[in-house]
Amino acid sequence: MESFIQVRRDLHKIPEVGYQEFKTQQYLLNFIEKLPQDHLSIKKWETGIFVLVRGKGNSPRTLAYRTDIDGLPITEQTGLPFTSEHQGFMHACGHDFHMSIALGVLSTVANEPLHDNILFIFQPAEEGPGGAERMLHSQEMKEWMPDEIMGLHIAPEYQAGEIAVKKGLLFANTSELKITLTGKGGHAAYPHKTKDMIVAGAHLITQLQSIVSRSIDPLNSAVVTVGKLEAGTIGNIIAETAELNGTMRSLDPDVMETLKTRVKAICDGIALAFDCEVRVEFNQPYYMVYNDHQLTEDFMTFAENHQGIKCIECEKAMTGEDFGYFLKEIPGFMFWLGVGSEYGLHHSKLNPDEQAIEPAISFITDYLRSKNAVTKQ
Numbered sequence: 274m275e276s277f278i279q280v281r282r283d284l285h286k287i288p289e290v291g292y293q294e295f296k297t298q299q300y301l302l303n304f305i306e307k308l309p310q311d312h313l314s315i316k317k318w319e320t321g322i323f324v325l326v327r328g329k330g331n332s333p334r335t336l337a338y339r340t341d342i343d344g345l346p347i348t349e350q351t352g353l354p355f356t357s358e359h360q361g362f363m364h365a366c367g368h369d370f371h372m373s374i375a376l377g378v379l380s381t382v383a384n385e386p387l388h389d390n391i392l393f394i395f396q397p398a399e400e401g402p403g404g405a406e407r408m409l410h411s412q413e414m415k416e417w418m419p420d421e422i423m424g425l426h427i428a429p430e431y432q433a434g435e436i437a438v439k440k441g442l443l444f445a446n447t448s449e450l451k452i453t454l455t456g457k458g459g460h461a462a463y464p465h466k467t468k469d470m471i472v473a474g475a476h477l478i479t480q481l482q483s484i485v486s487r488s489i490d491p492l493n494s495a496v497v498t499v500g501k502l503e504a505g506t507i508g509n510i511i512a513e514t515a516e517l518n519g520t521m522r523s524l525d526p527d528v529m530e531t532l533k534t535r536v537k538a539i540c541d542g543i544a545l546a547f548d549c550e551v552r553v554e555f556n557q558p559y560y561m562v563y564n565d566h567q568l569t570e571d572f573m574t575f576a577e578n579h580q581g582i583k584c585i586e587c588e589k590a591m592t593g594e595d596f597g598y599f600l601k602e603i604p605g606f607m608f609w610l611g612v613g614s615e616y617g618l619h620h621s622k623l624n625p626d627e628q629a630i631e632p633a634i635s636f637i638t639d640y641l642r643s644k645n646a647v648t649k650q
């Protein structure tokens with residue numbers, strides 16, 4: 274089992290962003306091809322992979338287990354001996370954990386007599402631009418369409434050995450936000466001959482912060498975050514353009530519409546006030562993660578009775594996950610896996626506890642066994 278910690282460390286060294294996961298895909302394929310192949314079918318999909326472990330039961334069902342495989346554009350600052358070898362990129366959302374756990378479960382079930390089929394989905398581009406919706410509608414998935422699906426996400430706020438889950442809404446609806454401002458550049462000493470997009474951008478960001486506090490019912494929830502701002506080249510040149518990138522979150526699709534309407538209205542106001550062009554784009558919406566009530570309840574009952582696992586009923590979160598697209602069409606659930614880290618998701622010092630890996634592999638394998646996926650002998 275120690276080896277899956279090594280797998281995690283190997284993958285941790287090679288984080289790649291969405292649809293660039295070439296080394297990751299090759300690593301996964303090398304691992305999967307060493308497993309007993311007699312009941313495995315493997316299909317590459319873009320930089321992802323589908324692996325079907327075929328059951329031998331009469332009219333088998335297909336259960337799916339999904340992991341995401343991409344990293345983030347963050348410079349790692351953990352100082353770990355197996356730190357990222359890809360400068361400027363890091364597995365700062367735990368997808369290295371997700372993959373090693375998926376490989377651990379796959380290697381166990383590939384060696385056991387199965388009743389049902391188990392489809393392993395190694396999905397690219399969860400952090401963006403989104404792989405789940407495209408995979409769901411792929412020819413490969415249509416041929417192996419599962420009856421149920423499950424997935425996990427690491428949770429730094431819970432400890433190794435803990436899982437957290439809830440029925441119904443778990444994660445938010447999301448939409449990426451890109452705003453491009455175009456004015457007129459020039460000499461810093463002649464501002465009256467220019468249209469300064471740094472000043473316009475600064476006003477815009479401040480005004481965007483009023484949307485949640487003043488346009489959304491306090492009894493609802495929403496997020497508007499600008500995570501990236503690019504403008505200017507040097508201190509004595511007035512910036513002709515500015516680009517803002519962000520994300521918006523809501524628990525209710527109607528609230529998302531209000532967010533979009535208000536963003537557009539504020540951008541129109543900025544265009545007028547600063548005599549510039551403002552282009553707004555809402556990209557890559559992710560559908561909310563909504564857990565099937567019955568399957569989640571059964572899973573929680575299973576977890577509560579599983580030695581070594583503490584099951585916590587959690588609150589919903591403003592996290593986004595394109596796993597929501599799978600759940601829109603296939604009954605299933607996502608749960609949090611505790612990995613106790615002082616630093617949270619998307620932080621350059623995230624350091625999840627590797628002691629979570631082994632119990633997670635055993636627990637998920639046992640859950641699949643409990644679903645009669647594995648023939649009792």
Ligand SMILES: CC(=O)N[C@@H](CCC[C@H](N)C(=O)O)C(=O)O
Pocket residue numbers: 366399400401426447448449519520521557559591592593594595618
């Ligand atoms: C689990 C997690 O952190 N997911 C990401 C994925 C959202 C990507 C999306 N395209 C966006 O940024 O809006 C998250 O940020 O919640």
